[in-house]
Amino acid sequence: MNKQAIRDRVELIRGKREALVKLLEQPDIGMLRIDVNQALEEIDDLLAEFDDVFPATDTNG
Secondary structure, three states: OOHHHHHHHHHHHHHHHHHHHHHHOOOOOOOHHHHHHHHHHHHHHHHHHHHHHOOOOOOOO
């Protein structure tokens, strides 16, 4: 898998993160809130690691 394919998949994940944020704002999700929080933490960690390994200025595709 090349860098661009990885970037495309990570951007897809980055775009779907907002759906979890909106879900977390729902007052009636009960115990699901724990799982949503965990998913957001893991996505944020993944995105931070990705940005460290593949900085936006890296054009060596």
